[in-house]
Amino acid sequence: MSDTPRIPTPLCEEHIAKGDWNVLWDQMRELDPEFMEAYLAFRSVPHRNGPLPQKVKELIMIAINAATTHLYGPGVRRHIRNALNHGATQDEILEAIQLTTVMGIHACNMAVPILMEEMAAHQAKS
Known part of the structure; x- marks a missing residue:
């Protein structure tokens, strides 16, 4: 879509690999991979940390x-x-x-x- 080089998106790849990827995020990842990484970092905090199983x-x-x-x-x-x-x-x-x-x-x-x-x-x- 753009001439901007693709920024590596390790959190996106991690979420895809563990089956926690929403295909609706594909376009946002393509348009603004930095935003997707920031969103996933924010969204992932309670999944990685905290007392709840x-x-x-x-x-x-x-x-x-x-x-x-x-x-x-x-x-x-x-x-x-x-x-x-x-x-x-x-x-x-x-x-x-x-x-x-x-x-x-x-x-x-x-x-x-x-x-x-x-x-x-x-x-x-x-």
């Missing part, structure tokens, strides 16, 4: 992505996968989704079918 962080991310004000299905799917990989149960994930209904039932309408698909895929791998 990674499973709990993933449950919170499910709730954020499923919330009526966000309704971002790909994020729900990514964080359900991550939560399962960190030992979350179907009941724990379902409760995180149910807690978002205080903002509106739409969270369940979108997230529960994704949970069912991801549980089936996770169980098929096991």
Whole structure:
């Protein structure tokens, strides 16, 4: 898109490698790789540090992505996968989704079918 040389983006590569990449970020990375690196550095702090176990962080991310004000299905799917990989149960994930209904039932309408698909895929791998 631009004649500007590509700036190395190690945080972008790290997020892609661990499956925590939103494909919507591809264009921003291309337009302004320095911004993407700064955003990822900021966004990653609570994922690298703090007292909450990674499973709990993933449950919170499910709730954020499923919330009526966000309704971002790909994020729900990514964080359900991550939560399962960190030992979350179907009941724990379902409760995180149910807690978002205080903002509106739409969270369940979108997230529960994704949970069912991801549980089936996770169980098929096991």
